[in-house]
Amino acid sequence: KQEVTQIPAALSVPEGENLVLNCSFTDSAIYNLQWFRQDPGKGLTSLLLIQSSQREQTSGRLNASLDKSSGRSTLYIAASQPGDSATYLCAVTVDYKLSFGAGTTVTVRA
Amino acid sequence: NAGVTQTPKFRVLKTGQSMTLLCAQDMNHEYMYWYRQDPGMGLRLIHYSVGEGTTAKGEVPDGYNVSRLKKQNFLLGLESAAPSQTSVYFCASSYPRGPLNTDTQYFGPGTRLTVL
Numbered sequence: 229k230q231e232v233t234q235i236p237a238a239l240s241v242p243e244g245e246n247l248v249l250n251c252s253f254t255d256s257a258i259y260n261l262q263w264f265r266q267d268p269g270k271g272l273t274s275l276l277l278i279q280s281s282q283r284e285q286t287s288g289r290l291n292a293s294l295d296k297s298s299g300r301s302t303l304y305i306a307a308s309q310p311g312d313s314a315t316y317l318c319a320v321t322v323d324y325k326l327s328f329g330a331g332t333t334v335t336v337r338a
Numbered sequence: 339n340a341g342v343t344q345t346p347k348f349r350v351l352k353t354g355q356s357m358t359l360l361c362a363q364d365m366n367h368e369y370m371y372w373y374r375q376d377p378g379m380g381l382r383l384i385h386y387s388v389g390e391g392t393t394a395k396g397e398v399p400d401g402y403n404v405s406r407l408k409k410q411n412f413l414l415g416l417e418s419a420a421p422s423q424t425s426v427y428f429c430a431s432s433y434p435r436g437p438l439n440t441d442t443q444y445f446g447p448g449t450r451l452t453v454l
Binding site: 262269272277317326 | 342369371373378379380381382383386388396428430442443444445446447448
C-alpha cells in the first residue's frame with residue numbers, strides 16, 4: 229500500500245523567505261506526482277504535476293523536484309508572500325488513483 | 339464552464355439517516371472520484387468511476403455506494419449514516435489517459451457532513 233508522508237506538518241515563515249516543503253512516498257512505481265494547494269474551507273487546486281519520467285517542473289515562483297528512485301519530492305516556493313498561506317498537499321498517481329499526504333500548512337507572516 | 343460542482347455544501351444528519359451527495363462536471367471528463375478528508379489526514383479515495391455506468395471501490399468504500407448513470411454526474415450515497423462518516427467530502431474528475439493527458443484531477447469545493 230502506498231504511503232505518502234509530508235514533513236513538516238506546519239510551517240511559519242516571514243514574508244520574503246523561501247519555502248521548502250517535503251514529500252516522501254514508499255512505492256516508486258508511480259505514474260506521476262502532483263502538488264496541490266488547499267485554502268481553508270475550499271477544494272484543491274493543482275499547482276504542479278511531474279510525470280514519472282521528469283525530474284522537475286516549474287511554474288512562476290514554484291519549482292517541484294522528483295527523485296522517484298528515492299521516493300522523494302520537494303516543492304520550493306521562492307520569495308514567499310502572505311497570499312501563499314495555505315495547506316499544500318502532495319499526491320502520487322498509481323493506476324488512475326491518487327494517494328495523498330496529510331499536507332503541510334504554511335503561514336507567511338507579513 | 340462551472341468545472342466541478344457539489345451539492346449540498348453542508349448537511350447535518352442523525353445516525354441512521356440516509357442521503358445522497360451529487361457531483362457534476364461540465365468538462366466531459368471520463369474519470370470521476372469521491373474522497374473524504376478528515377483532520378490531520380490526507381484525502382482518502384472512497385469510490386471512483388472510469389466511465390459512464392462503471393464504478394469501483396477505493397481505499398475506504400465501506401458504508402458508501404455510488405452510481406454513474408450519466409457521464410457528467412457521480413452520486414455518493416450513505417444508506418445509514420454513522421458518526422464515523424462525519425467528514426468533508428470532495429469530488430474530482432479528470433481526463434482519460436491519452437496523448438495530451440496529464441492526469442490532473444479537478445476538484446469540487448467540498449461537502450461538509452456532520453452525523454450526530
